Amino acid sequence: MLIIYDIVSNRRRNKFAKCLNGYGFRVQKSAFEALIEKRLFLKLQKEIPQLIDPSADSVRIYRMTGYGEVDLYGVNTEIKADDIMIL
Structure with missing residues (x-):
């Protein structure tokens, strides 16, 4: 899975990135890739x-x-079909 984020507060952003380090690895400043089982995804x-x-x-x-x-x-919790392109 790919997890991307835009978090305004430096404190929240650092805490969020630290949490994601337990699930996957950072591929960009605000993007992580993870290969996890369903149980961890639910967590x-x-x-x-x-x-x-x-x-x-x-x-x-x-x-x-x-x-x-x-x-x-x-923020931006709605997406349209033409907004998505997976390469």
């Missing part, structure tokens, strides 16, 4: 809302299985 889904401010921050998780799925948290 991550519970942690994310506690680490961000949903009125200011944005987190996207792109699951790269089958047709793929996207989970969105925080």
Whole structure:
């Protein structure tokens, strides 16, 4: 999966990145790749809302299985079909 984020606060951003280090590895400043089993993914889904401010921050998780799925948290929680292109 690919996890990308835009977190306004330096403190929250550092805490979020530290959490993601336990799941995968950083590929860019605000992007992590992870290959995790479902149990860990469910744990991550519970942690994310506690680490961000949903009125200011944005987190996207792109699951790269089958047709793929996207989970969105925080700002910009709506996506349109023409907004997505997976390469």
